[in-house]
Amino acid sequence: xxxxxxxxxxAVVKERSxxxxxxxxxxxxSAISHTISSMEKELGFxxxxxxxxxxxxxxxxxxxxxxxxxVLQSEDSLQEAIAQMNGLEKGTVKIGAFNSICTTLxxxxxxxxxxxxxxxxxxxxQGTYDDVRRWIKNGTVDMGFLSISSSEGLPIIPLFKDRxxxxxxxxxxxxxxxxxxxxxxxxxxxxxxxxxxDADIQNLLKKYDVEVQSNxxxxxxxxxxxxxxxxxxxxxxxxxxxxxxxxDVDIYPIEPPEYRVIxxxxxxxxxxxxxxxxxxxxxxxxxxxx
Numbered sequence: 001x002x003x004x005x006x007x008x009x010x011a012v013v014k015e016r017s018x019x020x021x022x023x024x025x026x027x028x029x030s031a032i033s034h035t036i037s038s039m040e041k042e043l044g045f046x047x048x049x050x051x052x053x054x055x056x057x058x059x060x061x062x063x064x065x066x067x068x069x070x071v072l073q074s075e076d077s078l079q080e081a082i083a084q085m086n087g088l089e090k091g092t093v094k095i096g097a098f099n100s101i102c103t104t105l106x107x108x109x110x111x112x113x114x115x116x117x118x119x120x121x122x123x124x125x126q127g128t129y130d131d132v133r134r135w136i137k138n139g140t141v142d143m144g145f146l147s148i149s150s151s152e153g154l155p156i157i158p159l160f161k162d163r164x165x166x167x168x169x170x171x172x173x174x175x176x177x178x179x180x181x182x183x184x185x186x187x188x189x190x191x192x193x194x195x196x197x198d199a200d201i202q203n204l205l206k207k208y209d210v211e212v213q214s215n216x217x218x219x220x221x222x223x224x225x226x227x228x229x230x231x232x233x234x235x236x237x238x239x240x241x242x243x244x245x246x247x248d249v250d251i252y253p254i255e256p257p258e259y260r261v262i263x264x265x266x267x268x269x270x271x272x273x274x275x276x277x278x279x280x281x282x283x284x285x286x287x288x289x290x
Contacts (some may be wrong), residue, residue, distance in 0.1 A: 001039060003075055006068045009047065013065065016054040016251040039235045048097035069139030077273035091275025092121040094143030099221050100162075100241035101262070105287070113282050120275045128219075129199055136267050138236035147260040148200045156263040159287045162238045163257045164204060168250045169231040180252040182208040189233035190214040191224050201236045225249065 011021035012032065022029045040047050047061035057065065074090065097106055102124065110122050125132075125141050129150040137139040138156060148156060166180040174180055182204065190212035192198075205212060208215050214233065218224050225247045238260055242251055264283055266272060272280070 001042065003071070005035050005039055006071050008032055009039065009061075009068055010072055012048065012055055013057060013061075014087070017051045018055060024153055034212055035190050066137070066139050071138070072141075073273065087202070090119045091273055092123060093143075093276050093279045094123045094125065094141040095279070096125045096127065096141040098129060098132060098145060099126065100244075101145045101168065102126045103244045104240055109283060109286060112286065113154065113279060114286055115136070117275075117278055120278065121277070132265075137141065139267070142272065143264055143266045143280060145262060146265045147200050147262055149203055149260065151263070151265055154265045155268060155275070156265045157284065158261050158263045159284070160259050161259040162240045162263070164236055164254055165239055165242060166234060166254055167225065167228050167242070168234045169228060172234070172247050172250055174252065175197055178252065179255045181255050182210055185212065185234065185236075186210050191227040191233040191235045193219060193221075193224055198236075200238070204236065204254075204258050219231065241282045 007025065008021065008027075011024050012018060015024060018029050018032045018036075021027075022032045022207075025032075036047060038253045043060075043064075045060045046058050047064070048055050049058055077090075092239065095106075106124055108125070113122065114118070125135055125144075127135070129146060131144055132141070132144040133150065135153060136144045146154070146156060148158060166185065168174070168180075176186070192212065192214040218227065221237070221241055222245070224237070225231060225245050228235050229247050231250050236254070237245075240262075264280060266280075
């Protein structure tokens with residue numbers, strides 16, 4: 001199979017449509033269909049399921065996807081290396097990030113990187129810890145931000161510690177002190193997120209054997225804080241997130257101090273392209289003092 005066949009496969013996966021894949025590659029839909037059919041004939045099994053809802057990968061196709069991505073990544077790395085030898089810099093870097101990274105760090109990181117490498121494109125994919133980890137594994141992104149506790153064996157370079165804080169409705173009485181102990185949260189109503197979103201908070205509660213009662217189960221940070229602001233419960237959040245969150249709530253550090261450790265993650269046994277390596281080094285250089 002040729003590089004073009006792998007590029008066609010990748011485009012169909014991303015676009016979930018032969019028509020849109022053809023447009024993205026400047027080919028005809030029939031050329032796309034013929035290429036996929038030839039691949040399936042050569043492999044001996046179907047790669048896609050066609051339906052009215054679009055085109056989806058079969059189990060076989062899903063299994064092959066990481067390997068095809070690695071081939072394309074190697075081709076991109078080769079072309080980028082050749083471009084660098086010719087005094088040029090180009091390429092695309094895809095980064096997975098969760099909400100608090102997207103709202104606080106990514107804008108400035110991208111802005112400063114573009115000043116140094118204007119020909120390199122940056123694509124950001126926002127999601128939960130689970131989303132970012134899955135994107136790294138299946139090749140959707142080249143690298144991603146994760147907490148160490150959520151990396152699940154992926155190679156991760158620690159960047160900084162982000163202290164966890166307790167967020168309460170305005171005016172909540174915690175006595176005369178200016179901090180909250182985890183044990184004091186026992187029995188309080190909680191606004192909880194999915195474990196894939198706040199794995200570090202779940203680990204904290206398990207560490208101190210604190211069972212929480214929750215009537216609110218939400219999936220994003222803004223909704224969580226809005227629920228707390230309305231008096232529907234308390235929550236634990238990372239300090240990084242609260243720096244950009246506009247809300248009328250009380251925020252208290254947790255004692256003893258508890259943190260999540262944020263790092264940058266890549267897939268095992270993948271040779272990164274020069275563009276990806278440049279972005280990774282830029283992230284390390286700019287976040288080393290946090």
